[in-house]
Amino acid sequence: MSVSFEPVKAGTSLADQVAQSLESSIRQGQLRPGDRLPTEVAMVAQFGVSRTVVREAISRLKSSGLVESKQGSGVYVQAARIEPLDLDKTQAASQEAVIQIVEVRRALEAEVAELAAARRNPEDIRRIHAAVQALADAVQQGRDGVSEDVAFHRAIAQAARNPFLLNTLDYLSQILAGATRVTRANEARRTDFSTAVTQEHAGIVQAIEAGDPAAARAAATAHMNNAISRIRQADPAFWAQDGRRLAQVLLPDAL
Structure with missing residues (x-):
């Protein structure tokens, strides 16, 4: 490849x-x-x-x-050391599946952000800011920003200093990236959506940089809640044209 x-x-x-x-x-x-x-x-x-x-x-x-x-x-x-998740093919590539995956992210990302705010160091902050800039550059260049978005959240996870949380996110990375691909494609269709995402990311970073665990958890939770809301508000035409195709990566055979 x-x-x-x-x-x-x-x-x-x-x-x-x-x-x-x-x-x-x-x-x-x-x-x-x-x-x-x-x-x-x-x-x-x-x-x-x-x-x-x-x-x-x-x-x-x-x-x-x-x-x-x-x-x-x-x-x-190297080959993965553990088997992929066994997902039901009839349910995996659906709008509801994407929402359910974001619900999983909500639980993980909230914990990660809280720990990152408590444990981050200057190098973590530099890494997180670099990830924010890389995402902004990707959007400016007309790319979907999926890998940069995933990298942003992983930079926060690294700052949490919990290898088990980080490994869990890594194990779920392809499924999470698939859901991110759907959410970003939907958000790119509306300026208010994309602006909100940028502001939500900034809020998470600000709380982590300020060393405020409670605010970081709240900001990360709100970001995931808003992502779910944006998926529910998606134009039906989006799902018919793009959403279902993009969500195919959620199927077991794609893992």
């Missing part, structure tokens, strides 16, 4: 940025188990970093069990 990457930016650890970009591609299924990563030379060129940075990033992915080296062949994505 051919995957390309954007150059990383100065600020946050370059190795962190490269590792996060690669991990995001793996978690979202752009790189699947058995796929070989681009060569070291190719990644140096695409990310605009040194070989040392690329090697450090790959080392981190190996430590996480996401990739493995094969002597003389390259670095490959």
Whole structure:
């Protein structure tokens, strides 16, 4: 599978940025188990970093069990260690399924935001702000911003300093990304929706940066509640034309 990457930016650890970009591609299924990563030379060129940075990033992915080296062949994505969720095909690709997944996100994101506000450090704040900017850039460039949106929420999860929560989000990442793809496509159809999302993200970041756990939990909960409301308000034509097609990623066979 051919995957390309954007150059990383100065600020946050370059190795962190490269590792996060690669991990995001793996978690979202752009790189699947058995796929070989681009060569070291190719990644140096695409990310605009040194070989040392690329090697450090790959080392981190190996430590996480996401990739493995094969002597003389390259670095490959490892197969998942647990089975995908067993979802009912007749229900998975539906508007109600997307809402139910956002309900799951609501429980997780509220806890993550509260912990992040209590435990974040300056590096976390820089990472979160970089994710916000990457999302804004994606929207400005006319892209759907799905991977950047997922990366934003994952940056907050990293600040929560709870590996079990982070691993749970990673396990659910493809399903969550599928639901995000639907919600963002719906929100892109209305300026008031997209503006509200930007403001809600800003509210979460502000509460985390201020070190206010209660406000962060409330902001994250409100964001998920509003996402559900926006899905319920979606034009029926959206679901008929785009929503159901985008939600196909929620089916077990797509996982």
